[in-house]
Amino acid sequence: MTLEVFAMRFAGRPVDASFFDTAPMRxxxxxxxxxxxxxxxxxxxxxxxxxxxxxxxxxxVWTSTKPYGVGTTRTVSLSAVNxxxxxxxxxxxxxxxxxxxxxxxxxxxxxxxxxxLEEIVPGKTRFTYSVGLEPRLLVAMGGPLxxxxxxxxxxxxxxxxxxxxxxxxxxxxxL
Numbered sequence: 003m004t005l006e007v008f009a010m011r012f013a014g015r016p017v018d019a020s021f022f023d024t025a026p027m028r029x030x031x032x033x034x035x036x037x038x039x040x041x042x043x044x045x046x047x048x049x050x051x052x053x054x055x056x057x058x059x060x061x062x063v064w065t066s067t068k069p070y071g072v073g074t075t076r077t078v079s080l081s082a083v084n085x086x087x088x089x090x091x092x093x094x095x096x097x098x099x100x101x102x103x104x105x106x107x108x109x110x111x112x113x114x115x116x117x118x119l120e121e122i123v124p125g126k127t128r129f130t131y132s133v134g135l136e137p138r139l140l141v142a143m144g145g146p147l148x149x150x151x152x153x154x155x156x157x158x159x160x161x162x163x164x165x166x167x168x169x170x171x172x173x174x175x176x177l
Contacts, residue, residue: 031130051166
């Protein structure tokens with residue numbers, strides 16, 4: 003096996019916001035965070051923070067320069083896969099959404115995530131995390147086990163974000 007095999011990328015299909023309602027596999031988690039939307043968004047922009055609360059993620063590398071916005075790209079490394087992501091929605095301190103353009107393992111024909119932050123009261127935010135996935139054969143063959151795996155991973159990320167916000171002391175102070 004040559005190194006080129008390890009560098010192989012499997013394309014992801016571009017999608018828009020309607021994919022969150024039409025994807026064959028859909029996940030949605032809602033949690034309340036003891037922080038302002040601006041402080042939570044700052045956590046999302048901090049590549050080094052991701053592995054601290056989204057434990058399936060080992061590394062996040064922004065491949066676009068700041069300021070981030072629509073068209074921004076990044077690469078996310080998980081245990082078994084690297085994902086290249088393209089942001090198609092960016093509303094600073096409120097919402098961002100991306101789809102996967104490439105992956106090192108053939109997991110999905112299309113994969114997209116949406117991060118929505120809504121201020122409930124000053125210093126408290128409702129975070130709605132939505133994921134849409136159109137699986138490739140590898141994931142589809144897992145059936146209910148694949149669904150349970152992804153559901154658990156996304157739910158745990160939300161719970162861990164709640165703890166991270168408190169632990170990091172990012173609650174009501176401005177960054």
